[in-house]
Amino acid sequence: MSTLTVKYFGAIAEVTDTLQEELDIIDDMSVQTVVDVCLQKYPRLQTMSFKVAHNQRITDSGETAPGDEIAFLPPFSGG
Amino acid sequence: MSTLTVKYFGAIAEVTDTLQEELDIIDDMSVQTVVDVCLQKYPRLQTMSFKVAHNQRITDSGETAPGDEIAFLPPFSGG
Amino acid sequence: MEKKREPKKIFIQGAIPVEKIANSIANHQHKTNIGAHDIFLGQVRADEIEGKTVSHIEYTAYEEMAEKVVHEIREKAFEKFDLTCAHIYHSLGKVKTGELCFFVFTSSAHRKMAFEATRFIVEEIKANAPIYGKEIFEDASSQWKKNTPVS
Amino acid sequence: MEKKREPKKIFIQGAIPVEKIANSIANHQHKTNIGAHDIFLGQVRADEIEGKTVSHIEYTAYEEMAEKVVHEIREKAFEKFDLTCAHIYHSLGKVKTGELCFFVFTSSAHRKMAFEATRFIVEEIKANAPIYGKEIFEDASSQWKKNTPVS
Numbered sequence: 001m002s003t004l005t006v007k008y009f010g011a012i013a014e015v016t017d018t019l020q021e022e023l024d025i026i027d028d029m030s031v032q033t034v035v036d037v038c039l040q041k042y043p044r045l046q047t048m049s050f051k052v053a054h055n056q057r058i059t060d061s062g063e064t065a066p067g068d069e070i071a072f073l074p075p076f077s078g079g
Numbered sequence: 080m081s082t083l084t085v086k087y088f089g090a091i092a093e094v095t096d097t098l099q100e101e102l103d104i105i106d107d108m109s110v111q112t113v114v115d116v117c118l119q120k121y122p123r124l125q126t127m128s129f130k131v132a133h134n135q136r137i138t139d140s141g142e143t144a145p146g147d148e149i150a151f152l153p154p155f156s157g158g
Numbered sequence: 159m160e161k162k163r164e165p166k167k168i169f170i171q172g173a174i175p176v177e178k179i180a181n182s183i184a185n186h187q188h189k190t191n192i193g194a195h196d197i198f199l200g201q202v203r204a205d206e207i208e209g210k211t212v213s214h215i216e217y218t219a220y221e222e223m224a225e226k227v228v229h230e231i232r233e234k235a236f237e238k239f240d241l242t243c244a245h246i247y248h249s250l251g252k253v254k255t256g257e258l259c260f261f262v263f264t265s266s267a268h269r270k271m272a273f274e275a276t277r278f279i280v281e282e283i284k285a286n287a288p289i290y291g292k293e294i295f296e297d298a299s300s301q302w303k304k305n306t307p308v309s
Numbered sequence: 310m311e312k313k314r315e316p317k318k319i320f321i322q323g324a325i326p327v328e329k330i331a332n333s334i335a336n337h338q339h340k341t342n343i344g345a346h347d348i349f350l351g352q353v354r355a356d357e358i359e360g361k362t363v364s365h366i367e368y369t370a371y372e373e374m375a376e377k378v379v380h381e382i383r384e385k386a387f388e389k390f391d392l393t394c395a396h397i398y399h400s401l402g403k404v405k406t407g408e409l410c411f412f413v414f415t416s417s418a419h420r421k422m423a424f425e426a427t428r429f430i431v432e433e434i435k436a437n438a439p440i441y442g443k444e445i446f447e448d449a450s451s452q453w454k455k456n457t458p459v460s
Contacts, residue, residue: 078289089441157440190355204341
């Protein structure tokens with residue numbers, strides 16, 4: 001058993017009420033599975049619009065490894 | 080007999096060696112005639128590129144009146 | 159373009175001071191191969207939404223990722239346009255209405271390149287950098303800002 | 310747009326000081342309907358032509374006509390683009406390489422308008438305002454500058 005870091009931003013972080021947490025994972029868990037786990041933990045995210053970043057790259061596929069970073073990114077509003 | 084003012088700019092003023100002069104005119108002399116008079120006075124202008132402004136408007140037609148301003152404007156290079 | 163450029167710090171706490179912009183302009187006056195600068199400045203608007211007026215914006219960001227994304231946008235700008243330099247800054251934290259939150263500055267021998275590069279960088283950052291603005295109204299209520307594609 | 314705008318002074322003796330630009334930016338911070346500024350700055354390049362390097366430019370203009378032309382360009386910009394304000398300055402006399410000779414600054418609620426307005430004004434002035442730059446080389450020889458359509 002090892003962990004990865006999940007980060008939440010903007011409107012999403014207001015729903016999760018945390019900016020960051022460690023998630024226990026089994027090796028080679030897919031990005032999609034990590035997302036599903038979080039959506040179960042925070043059901044209100046299911047109706048929200050977001051992109052997922054894996055190690056700071058936008059993606060919705062691929063496998064995670066221990067120590068990786070997954071981020072939930074609502075629509076950007078910089079500038 | 081009355082006069083109008085002829086102005087020269089940029090490379091043109093270097094040829095005429097003056098920035099401005101008064102020209103005796105007869106009433107209702109056309110802009111083109113004023114230009115021709117100047118080209119005769121300064122034959123080197125004949126090979127140069129320029130636009131003519133009559134009372135600060137680019138034109139090559141129309142009649143002049145006493146007190147008017149005719150300007151010889153070589154290609155612009157502001158900015 | 160062969161020189162490898164390192165990611166730069168882009169975030170500034172609070173509003174972008176006018177002096178920073180002035181210094182940035184002044185620092186280019188020894189680069190005599192530059193003929194044109196184009197500077198974009200984003201300013202916080204006192205928008206009125208349903209009778210409430212914005213008082214400030216609170217900016218947050220996925221900072222590390224945003225710096226990578228902005229670095230890539232900057233690299234792309236150097237590939238696409240013939241630039242001498244490009245500077246990019248964005249605020250974090252509180253920026254009041256009327257204050258500046260975004261500063262993009264490109265320079266080139268020729269104006270066409272600077273115009274196009276600044277606009278390219280601004281649009282790309284708005285679309286792709288994980289930066290968030292929360293509009294705080296005068297009554298302390300708030301809403302998350304949303305970027306429109308080219309507004 | 311109903312308000313009749315008067316022609317403004319656009320000429321500055323010598324280089325445009327960075328402080329003038331900074332003050333101009335700072336003066337907009339109470340206009341909280343502005344969301345975007347775009348600033349163009351023209352800088353004198355040390356061009357090398359046939360082995361000789363430009364040391365400065367001497368600007369002259371048909372001042373009164375140039376102010377009228379620039380006023381009309383400014384009015385056209387207000388008609389075409391949804392602008393809050395527009396400021397335009399150009400140097401007369403000696404401007405050394407690395408110094409600033411041209412400053413166009415537009416502001417709008419939205420960035421698209423500011424980007425397009427600044428570019429429009431710069432191109433129109435280069436094409437239509439009777440302003441002349443004479444490039445003076447380090448050996449004191451000179452040549453008249455020529456504008457290219459969008460360079």
